[in-house]
Amino acid sequence: MAMNGVASASMRQHGLEYKLNFGLSIQQLKDLAKRYEPSVELAEALWRENTRELKILATLLYPAESFTESEAADWVSEIPNQEIREQICANLLQVLSFANQIAQAWVCSSDIEIRITGYWLLARLFIAKKNEAILVDKLPFIWTDIISENIFLRKASLLALKHIGRQSKGLADSILQKVSVHKNEENLIKREAFDSIAFEFDYFFED
Numbered sequence: 001m002a003m004n005g006v007a008s009a010s011m012r013q014h015g016l017e018y019k020l021n022f023g024l025s026i027q028q029l030k031d032l033a034k035r036y037e038p039s040v041e042l043a044e045a046l047w048r049e050n051t052r053e054l055k056i057l058a059t060l061l062y063p064a065e066s067f068t069e070s071e072a073a074d075w076v077s078e079i080p081n082q083e084i085r086e087q088i089c090a091n092l093l094q095v096l097s098f099a100n101q102i103a104q105a106w107v108c109s110s111d112i113e114i115r116i117t118g119y120w121l122l123a124r125l126f127i128a129k130k131n132e133a134i135l136v137d138k139l140p141f142i143w144t145d146i147i148s149e150n151i152f153l154r155k156a157s158l159l160a161l162k163h164i165g166r167q168s169k170g171l172a173d174s175i176l177q178k179v180s181v182h183k184n185e186e187n188l189i190k191r192e193a194f195d196s197i198a199f200e201f202d203y204f205f206e207d
Helices: 005-013 026-033 040-047 052-061 069-076 082-091 099-106 112-127 151-165 169-182 188-204
Strands: none
Touching (some): 026 052, 040 052, 052 082, 069 099, 082 112, 169 188
């Protein structure tokens, strides 16, 4: 009854493909989730369905205290698109007691899709002030990821790097110096990476 055909069609046009998509808003799904008790069995059943709303509900209804590192490893490899990636990071992964450990492991993964999720989770942890100190030297792919032609990888790694730099002015300066090699690049992606980080730190640390 709540199906929104216009929203569903718009998502398809923007590349969000699902077997079924009812076009419900995230707030509608959060309100719906409140009507059910969190349940491992229910969440796992919902996650297995290739239906947008059911996958998002799964991230809202899985009891965090029961979600193990093994489940996290399985689910991260099954994320179908960017929307679900953002929802699982916000609704479930960031509240796990081992969130920092899996985030730092995933950003070191050779699997690009897992790495993107790792960057998003790192950013969410910074936003929620649940992060541990992050050393850029511990992120082996970060400097190439921020200039990747994969737009999702590029945006995720840039977002994570910005939040890492916010830890201190000295760290921000060190990051900016590292990316300054792209300052006068003709390649628009590389120059955008520098400009984006420079603007972020100038704004964040302005007197």
